[in-house]
Amino acid sequence: MDTPVDLRSDTVTRPTDAMREAIAKAEVGDDVFGEDPTVNELQRRVAQMVNKEAALFVPSGTMANLLAIKAQAQPADTVILHVDSHPFNYESGGMAMIAGVMTKTLGGDYGILSPESVQSALCLNPDHHYSPTSLITIENTTNRGGGAIYPIETITEIGRIARENGLKLHCDGARIFNAVVESGVPVDGYASHCDTISFCFSKGLGTPVGSILAGPLETIDLAHRYRKMFGGGMRQAGILAAAALYALDNHVGRLKDDHRRAREFRTTLEGVDGIEFPLPSPTNIVYLKVRDAMEFIGHLAERGVLALPLSRSRVRFVFNLNVDDNGLERAIEAVRRAAHAVARKDSQRAQLS
Template identity: 45%
Template sequence: MLAAMMAARVGDDVFGEDPTVRTLEERTAALFGKEAAVFVPSGTMANQIAVRLHCQPQDEALVEATSHIYLWEAGGPAALSGVTCRPIPAPGGQLRVSHLADAIRPNDYHYVRTRLLCLENTHNRGGGTIYPLGEVAQLAAWAREHGLAVHMDGARIWNAMAATGIPAAHWGQYCDTLAVCFSKGLGAPVGSMILGSREQMVQARRYRKLFGGGMRQAGYLAAACLYALDHHIDRLIEDHAHAQQLAQAIADVRGLKLTPPEVQSNLIWFEAEPPWTSAQQVAELLRQRGVLVAVLGPRLLRAVTHLDASAEDCRYAAEVFRSLRPA
């Protein structure tokens, strides 16, 4: 990947002159069956551009209550676009049409205007859960019926593709816009993409500039993403197998509880219950033996498998988990 970056042909992407960025945009758009795409620094920016594309101030986006757009993007819809999010809890982070029965606001000037449905696939806080394609189709049909746009936060869509064997275009067909990330499971150092119609992406470039995402010789980064597309999608199933191995080890430790209990991709969320005093206590014991996990709540932790965690690394991590004992 580093060699590909150093060999990249570059230009000024703000002026649309970087050939490697253009190649990445065209290739990614074609992969998902979209007309065009825009390269951006982060998944958060891609999502926030999508919100701005589909909504105006006083509009509302329907989101799952633990979605990335709602929880982990610093209030972006409100701060950047004047848009309200309506959080709707759903098991595993996966909305169903039945959850949305009363979600559309009345056509009354006392209310915000419901304009957008956001889905996340795979769902981070849901434990890396994968939306069944049939459910996505039903949600998209419901949204169309009610005049809503559909945006998919597909930061980890590659994991859904690897786990199910469903091609990218099958997911893309149900979304007006789609965000994908190259710096998670695919292992590129930087980079995400927003995809949609040609007209939408012309406007997306304007919002990218507004949000501070215009980059100059970005082809060095785009080359890493192209390398990832060529070499790192099929191997994601290795990460999923390693996650299963770690999940079983975590489940074997007294006081550690998988949440959710089923691991579908490369994310393992778990809670530290008594006799553990806190998530930090568990993380510190793991750190002392070279295993790093994220503390995401007083008792909540997350482990992630990825291409830099080898089979040997994951076997070792599983052994360390099984050896854990509260002080």
């Protein structure tokens, strides 16, 4: 049987031979002593790319978000974020347990906050009955929102609201380069409106491990202390940083291929009975709405295609480095056949009842 076409996430990618070569050649040292030259080079390079004073390499996007929150909000402060955001849904409640913050969650199409809703959710009242807002976090692109890209005007406006009210703005840019290649807005363009920005190397960029948080020196210094406290200090992490540097040089432009495949997947399958596309798919993530997500992914798996059930009726497909045009064809065919298999079963059931 062929290797499965794995579309559950863009985190499932395995490093390419060339990336493994870069890893093998990495110069390393003890990064807890600040002596890993490859980590230092990565941090310098990213800080420069996003036009911030400093950057900190961390094991995961979850830790990057947690450090950004912990370093920019006091316990019992309120953090404003989208109800579909990653820290609120998928980070094990870390910001409650470790940063001790209150959350004010807001809605908004496709995981995107509107400046108006942010403005009206701010708590600026100095009365001690209240928990003051100190941080807003946004996600670009949005995961649960179908890979939606924040319009730069929206970020500009939210940044203005944050600045005018003495608040911080963090961007969870786990997939920021998907936004960059699709919108044409440079990464420092997005970052310029935010105090801190994080992104992941281990998603579309295809490295085995690692994310990064960038921002003002003082904030990153505090994040460095918390990284140590949370057990995230890594020693010869240059082998991971080398993969990240390789990815920045070689895997950013190709994200467009993932977007093209996601688009082709969608346009080819639109109109097939029994499936719907509940959200737009501007980047590499496609959601399908089906009657029974578990049944549907079972049919797909029988045909060598893996997708992720995210609710009773929603299945997620994420195009990634390990899925080529042949994988795309196999995925299209598997979805078609799965939809037919479900329809056949339904009509058999109807005849029996």
